[in-house]
Amino acid sequence: MQTITLGQDGPTVTALGIGTWAWGDKLFWSYGSDYGVAQVKEAFEATLDSGISFFDTAEIYGLGESETLLGRFMKEQGRSAQIATKYFPVPWRFTDQSVSDALTESLKRLQVEQVALYQVHMPFSFFMSQETLMNALADEVKRGRIATVGVSNYSAQQMREAHGYLAARGVPLAVNQVPYSLLGRKIEINGILDTARELGVTILAYSPLAQGLLTGKYTLEKYIEPTGARRIDPRFSKSGLEKIALVMKVLHQLGEKYDRTPAQVSLNWLIAQGVVPIPGAKTAQQAIQNSGALGWSLAQEEVAQLEQVTRPWLN
Numbered sequence: 014m015q016t017i018t019l020g021q022d023g024p025t026v027t028a029l030g031i032g033t034w035a036w037g038d039k040l041f042w043s044y045g046s047d048y049g050v051a052q053v054k055e056a057f058e059a060t061l062d063s064g065i066s067f068f069d070t071a072e073i074y075g076l077g078e079s080e081t082l083l084g085r086f087m088k089e090q091g092r093s094a095q096i097a098t099k100y101f102p103v104p105w106r107f108t109d110q111s112v113s114d115a116l117t118e119s120l121k122r123l124q125v126e127q128v129a130l131y132q133v134h135m136p137f138s139f140f141m142s143q144e145t146l147m148n149a150l151a152d153e154v155k156r157g158r159i160a161t162v163g164v165s166n167y168s169a170q171q172m173r174e175a176h177g178y179l180a181a182r183g184v185p186l187a188v189n190q191v192p193y194s195l196l197g198r199k200i201e202i203n204g205i206l207d208t209a210r211e212l213g214v215t216i217l218a219y220s221p222l223a224q225g226l227l228t229g230k231y232t233l234e235k236y237i238e239p240t241g242a243r244r245i246d247p248r249f250s251k252s253g254l255e256k257i258a259l260v261m262k263v264l265h266q267l268g269e270k271y272d273r274t275p276a277q278v279s280l281n282w283l284i285a286q287g288v289v290p291i292p293g294a295k296t297a298q299q300a301i302q303n304s305g306a307l308g309w310s311l312a313q314e315e316v317a318q319l320e321q322v323t324r325p326w327l328n
């Protein structure tokens with residue numbers, strides 16, 4: 014199994030993780046209608062069976078339900094996993110005690126004593142300064158309740174600032190979790206990727222399948238409407254699908270060569286960039302397919318071909 018170290022000396026995790034936002038979430042995804050607890054439980058088992066043990070969740074996913082489900086599955090099946098969860102800086106959290114309390118609740122839902130990674134979900138610092146926040150997180154590393162600290166949706170400058178506050182406490186910043194896919198390449202030009210490389214921060218690529226677009230499931234020929242909030246996302250409209258037709262053609266061609274799906278080729282391209290994709294999966298079938306992004310590599314010229322054809326998505 015391909016593995017990677019988070020940050021400079023964080024935990025070693027599988028080179029591909031799994032995202033669990035859709036587990037229990039009814040606001041964006043349609044949990045409870047076209048899929049539910051049985052499907053996500055199977056996805057949990059299939060993920061571990063395929064050798065992937067790195068799960069991304071957050072206290073706000075399903076308002077705690079994603080963490081609760083993960084905790085329940087681990088307990089019921091007697092299986093452990095490396096969990097990355099997130100703290101949400103809501104306005105009424107303005108002291109370091111809020112960080113400690115939020116972590117206590119996450120650990121309870123997850124039924125564990127420590128998480129591999131604790132990330133700040135958004136760079137909001139209006140109610141609590143980054144300095145207070147990073148110090149509270151460093152305290153939790155010292156207490157042993159989190160193995161490493163991460164941030165999410167931080168700009169290059171915000172990442173540098175967080176890195177500095179943590180470094181003063183002798184704690185490395187392990188990750189910045191940001192959107193990154195063949196159809197969302199902004200981090201390559203806005204300084205995030207370069208700064209992460211300079212500081213030794215691992216990039217976790219969220220929405221790596223562009224929320225399903227890169228799977229090849231949504232096509233003009235056999236138009237199916239996506240579920241949930243994606244219905245109003247113009248990228249999933251007929252004109253949106255027209256714009257990605259060439260990219261999908263190349264993904265299909267490369268997929269045929271390696272006997273892989275467009276999703277697997279897309280995730281393999283991200284791995285070639287040195288980042289850790291965390292594709293969301295609602296079913297065992299999706300989890301198994303996504304795990305097939307590991308164990309093989311696109312040739313250098315194929316990585317370059319995909320880079321070339323997706324240049325419009327750099328902006």
Ligand SMILES: NC(=O)c1ccc[n+]([C@@H]2O[C@H](COP(=O)([O-])OP(=O)(O)OC[C@H]3O[C@@H](n4cnc5c(N)ncnc54)[C@H](OP(=O)(O)O)[C@@H]3O)[C@@H](O)[C@H]2O)c1
Nearest residue numbers: 032033034069219220221222223224225228292293299302
């Ligand atoms: N930090 C943040 O602010 C943030 C924001 C967003 C996401 N995330 C994290 O990143 C994870 C992944 O992002 P995401 O869920 O937004 O997008 P994604 O991984 O690009 O897309 C996931 C969706 O694509 C479809 N899919 C996945 N694998 C498939 C396959 N093999 N075949 C066919 N369809 C497949 C599923 O939806 P359908 O079956 O309905 O098409 C699935 O829910 C989340 O779960 C979460 O952990 C973090």
